[in-house]
Amino acid sequence: MLNDIEVKKLEELCLETRKNILSMVFNSQSGHIGGAFSSVELLTVLFHKCMKTVPLWKQDKDFEARDRFVLSKGHASAVLYSVLAQLGYFPQEELMTFRKFGSRLQGHPTKLCPGVEVPTGSLGQGLSIACGIAMALKLDHKSNKVYALLGDGELQEGSVWEAFMHIAHLKLDNIIAIIDRNGLQIDGGTENVKSLDNLKAKIEAFNWEVLEINGHDVNEIYCAIEKAKAAGKPVAILAKTVKGKGVSFMENNAGWHGKAPNKDDYERAMAELK
Secondary structure, eight states: OOOHEEEEEEHHHHHHHHHHHHHHHHOOOOOOHHHHHTTHHHHHHHHIIIOOOOGGGHHHHHHGOOOOEEEEEEEGGHHHHHHHHHTTSSOOOGGGTTTTTTTTSSSSTTTTTTOOOOOOOOOTTTTHHHHHHHHHHHTOOOOOOOOEESSSSGOOOOOOHHHHHHHHHHHHHTTEEEEESSSSTTTTTTHSOOOOHHHHHHHHHTTTEEEEEETHHHHHHHHHHHHHSSSSSSSEEEOOOOOOSSSSSTTTTTGGGSSSHHHHHHHEEEHHHH
């Protein structure tokens, strides 16, 4: 359980990240706000409190000690870049080069960016990549954890379920999947496009442990990840979130999946994030 000071600090970091995401997408007039906002607390708690991260200045010495992270929903890259900048992987000012020609911070993560393990963005592939990394760590007798953040819309891809099955078959207890269950995708509600429910029962049927949490409560997120780390089997954290969380006119609005704000939208949104 986090103490009050830790909770306050994480919530401040989350607010900073939402402001960063909004400014990055507005500045480039390109990007995905909705699904980045819904996963802010998930990545903030994971990187700042639960993962073994390796600061840029220690990468030569301690690089292999790090846990691995795969952003399967690669279009939400803005949230990952903001968190990496907070941790010192690159200067905060570089965030404003997001999606610019020649930038290390492309619309989907690439290895050009310090802290990014693998390029992602083709939906449905991230959990399979995480599986391969987890297998390699086991073969090397290493205890590092592998985390993958998936969107719920991409769970409509068959390759995700092949990965669920293979990970359980190999008993890979070093992998934790976090599912951003905001209920919306680019074409509308996930249950209208291709129903996923009962999602918990589906994943459990593949012999995973499933933890259901409020994906915007930093304490619940922290406790779930810490529990998952000690589970002794593959764990999926099913995080109920709100697409566009933090800005009233973006919340639960599929139209903000991949839309850049105009000047009026930007100012209204930033005023709500003060």
